[in-house]
Amino acid sequence: MRSLFALLLAAVLGIVLAPKSAFAAPSAKAEKTTLTEADGRWRLKLSIDYGSVPDIAFIPMIFDFEPVTYYERALTDESPKTPVLNKKPLQNMKHINESMEVGFSDGTGKAFKVTKFDFAIRRDRGFEAGEYKLIIKIADSGKQVGQPIRLVLEGDNPVVDRRAISFVGEKADGDKKGKPKSKHADTDVAKSDEPTGDPAPSSDGAPVDAEPPPPVEPKSGGCGCEVPGTIAPTPFAALGIALVGLVALRRRRSRR
Known part of the structure; x- marks a missing residue:
């Protein structure tokens, strides 16, 4: 009986005095939970307790981030210049x-x-x-840390x-500004001032020419033109006249 009691006592003491690390669950704690951005990055520092000395030097783990709140910066009617x-x-x-390996x-x-x-x-991720809500898991077993x-x-x-x-x-702004002025407006006004019709009449009602027409010099001699109503003599007509004159001359001589 005494030997059996001694064995039971040793077993109980062994359980009570056993290292707590053999039964500890893995845990993780963040050095800071509010992080400041620098160059599009936030540096997260953790202290991870595996619960016991691992058999291997590096343990693959998954860091699961769930977005829970978005910080929106907006321009509003109450604050049109400074974002709220x-x-x-x-x-x-x-x-x-x-996914990363933790050493x-x-x-x-x-x-x-x-x-x-x-x-x-990082933002590019x-x-x-x-x-965010962060949950750390051991990749092989899926156990939460x-x-x-x-x-x-x-x-x-x-x-x-x-x-x-x-x-x-x-x-309203458009009405104040009015229609845009044409860049050719000044040119159009200048053109409209130039006279485009006949010269203005003088005080007596007769038009005034700027310069009189140049005088036309008279031509000497005939112009070689035919007068209307006359017929130019032909060679046959001249021959007939000569014959008539010759006959008249002979008659005069015969009378003498």
Whole structure:
């Protein structure tokens, strides 16, 4: 009986005095939960407790980020020049997963159950200023490491213009300005001043010429033109006249 009691006591003491690390669950804690943006990045620093000394130096883990709040910067009618911050709750958003290997050993190869780990959260990976819920999981088993961590990423998102559009003001401005003046207006006025018709009549009603027409010099001699109503003599007519004259001359001689 005494030997059996001693064995039971040893077993109980072994359980009670056993190292807590053998039964500890993995956990993680953020050094800061509110991060400031620098060059499109936020630096997240974590302390991860694996719960026990891992068998391998690097443990693949998944960092699951769920967007819960978006920090909108908007121009409004009340603040048309300076953006105001609107915290817009988000639901059923796509998660952003970052897969990384977390090391639990030093340069000499000695392993530890607790490690310091940090990495950059970047805009080019889909992150924006706002709030996220971070869940860390062991990639092989899917086991969750600690409780979810709520992170606040401070920064300036692109500005959104939410001012009301007013067409009345634009119309009033247009009326004040009036129609645009044609660049040819001055030229058109100058052209209209130039006289385009006949010269203005003089005081007595007769038109005044700017310059009299030049005098026409008379031509000497005939112009070689035919006078209307006359017939130019032909060779046959001249021959007939000569014969008539010859006959008349002979008659005169015969009378003598």
